[in-house]
Amino acid sequence: MQIETSPFVFDGPAPPDDVVGRSTEIAALTDRAMHGRFVLLYAPRRYGKTSLIHRIRRDASATNELAVLLVDFLGVQTIDDMANRIGQSFRSMPDSRFASALRRRAGRHPELSAQLGVGPASLRVRKPERDAPHLLEDLLRLPYAVAEDIERRCLVVMDEFQAVADVPNAEALIRATIQHQRDRLSYLFAGSEQSVLTTIFGSQAAPLYGQAEQFRLGRLKNDDIADLVESKFESTGRTIGTALPYLLDTARGHPQRAAFLAHHLWEETDPGGSAGDDTWTRAFEAAMRRSKHEFIAVEAGLEPGQRKMARLLAWGEPPYGASAGRLGLPKGTATKAIAALERRSLAWRPYEEDLELVDPLFAAWIRERDPRP
Ligand SMILES: Nc1ncnc2c1ncn2[C@@H]1O[C@H](COP(=O)(O)OP(=O)(O)OP(=O)(O)O)[C@@H](O)[C@H]1O
Numbered sequence: 114m115q116i117e118t119s120p121f122v123f124d125g126p127a128p129p130d131d132v133v134g135r136s137t138e139i140a141a142l143t144d145r146a147m148h149g150r151f152v153l154l155y156a157p158r159r160y161g162k163t164s165l166i167h168r169i170r171r172d173a174s175a176t177n178e179l180a181v182l183l184v185d186f187l188g189v190q191t192i193d194d195m196a197n198r199i200g201q202s203f204r205s206m207p208d209s210r211f212a213s214a215l216r217r218r219a220g221r222h223p224e225l226s227a228q229l230g231v232g233p234a235s236l237r238v239r240k241p242e243r244d245a246p247h248l249l250e251d252l253l254r255l256p257y258a259v260a261e262d263i264e265r266r267c268l269v270v271m272d273e274f275q276a277v278a279d280v281p282n283a284e285a286l287i288r289a290t291i292q293h294q295r296d297r298l299s300y301l302f303a304g305s306e307q308s309v310l311t312t313i314f315g316s317q318a319a320p321l322y323g324q325a326e327q328f329r330l331g332r333l334k335n336d337d338i339a340d341l342v343e344s345k346f347e348s349t350g351r352t353i354g355t356a357l358p359y360l361l362d363t364a365r366g367h368p369q370r371a372a373f374l375a376h377h378l379w380e381e382t383d384p385g386g387s388a389g390d391d392t393w394t395r396a397f398e399a400a401m402r403r404s405k406h407e408f409i410a411v412e413a414g415l416e417p418g419q420r421k422m423a424r425l426l427a428w429g430e431p432p433y434g435a436s437a438g439r440l441g442l443p444k445g446t447a448t449k450a451i452a453a454l455e456r457r458s459l460a461w462r463p464y465e466e467d468l469e470l471v472d473p474l475f476a477a478w479i480r481e482r483d484p485r486p
């Protein structure tokens with residue numbers, strides 16, 4: 114067992130200094146943020162959206178040009194939930210002129226300070242007198258007022274924005290409030306379910322139709338992954354030897370999977386040692402053992418047609434060819450299965466590539482168990 118802690122973070126956003134690649138995206142998103150643009154950032158789960166946002170926030174706070182407010186809408190069900198999440202984001206904003214001005218302004222309004230958890234405790238338990246939509250509007254207006262107070266632009270990030278699609282009237286309410294704020298605020302909507310986000314921003318009947326320029330994160334480059342892995346191994350007195358090509362080949366540019374495999378590789382490498390072929394074999398087995406329950410749970414949520422499609426994709430077989438026939442997967446079922454896998458962000462089409470499973474380890478797990486159809 115390793116006594117030291119592995120230097121690889123693979124759970125939740127990466128520390129800003131560990132973010133590799135993505136320099137074009139960072140520059141473009143920061144530029145849009147400085148110009149009052151609305152932007153949609155899409156990528157499959159664990160592809161580094163939140164890491165990128167944290168990095169932009171850190172860089173912006175260093176130059177003092179832009180305040181960044183980060184709201185997480187994961188799993189919201191009601192307008193009230195959304196108001197709560199915005200309150201949470203105000204509370205967790207790192208100290209800055211913007212954050213103190215925000216708290217100062219909220220302090221003048223008992224309901225808002227209750228939402229923020231500041232002010233007398235008695236206010237916190239008091240039921241809000243105004244209804245949730247009005248409270249949400251007030252909360253959405255607050256950063257605008259603060260940006261005016263301190264004459265600084267603010268980027269409001271709404272992460273996991275796909276959850277908002279399930280909240281009745283939320284999109285219309287957001288649109289009505291934010292559309293006149295561009296002179297002080299910019300908005301970045303981030304999420305992982307492309308089809309849902311495309312409906313929110315791309316279907317003519319939706320309130321936010323056409324509001325946001327779209328960005329998508331692709332795979333990390335192998336060079337960038339290699340730089341990260343090499344430097345972390347080196348700074349902890351180890352070397353990444355012949356194991357590196359296996360790691361790159363297995364991760365296929367998936368950021369979290371690369372970090373997850375690197376973590377296991379590091380755990381299997383003795384202090385002062387080098388990671389070779391055997392180290393890789395042990396690390397890969399450990400990573401698969403650790404992920405097994407996750408994969409079983411994912412698979413349990415799939416219908417038979419979707420499982421067959423996942424198997425085809427895991428083996429890199431075409432979705433409609435002879436292999437699909439051998440599995441007994443008719444074309445109509447296959448098409449529906451693809452749509453379902455894409456909607457759940459289990460499958461995607463990376464830039465200029467064919468449809469494939471997002472998670473290369475899930476694919477490896479299927480290949481280990483089920484032979485090529
Ligand atoms: N640019 C990057 N450089 C280095 N590691 C990265 C990068 N992007 C992501 N990672 C790795 O991927 C992991 C997951 O990243 P993050 O939580 O930002 O993804 P996400 O897209 O926000 O995921 P989710 O959809 O689950 O919210 C991080 O812990 C880190 O190990």
Ligand SMILES: [Mg+2]
Pocket residue numbers: 162163164272
């Ligand atoms: Mg995230």
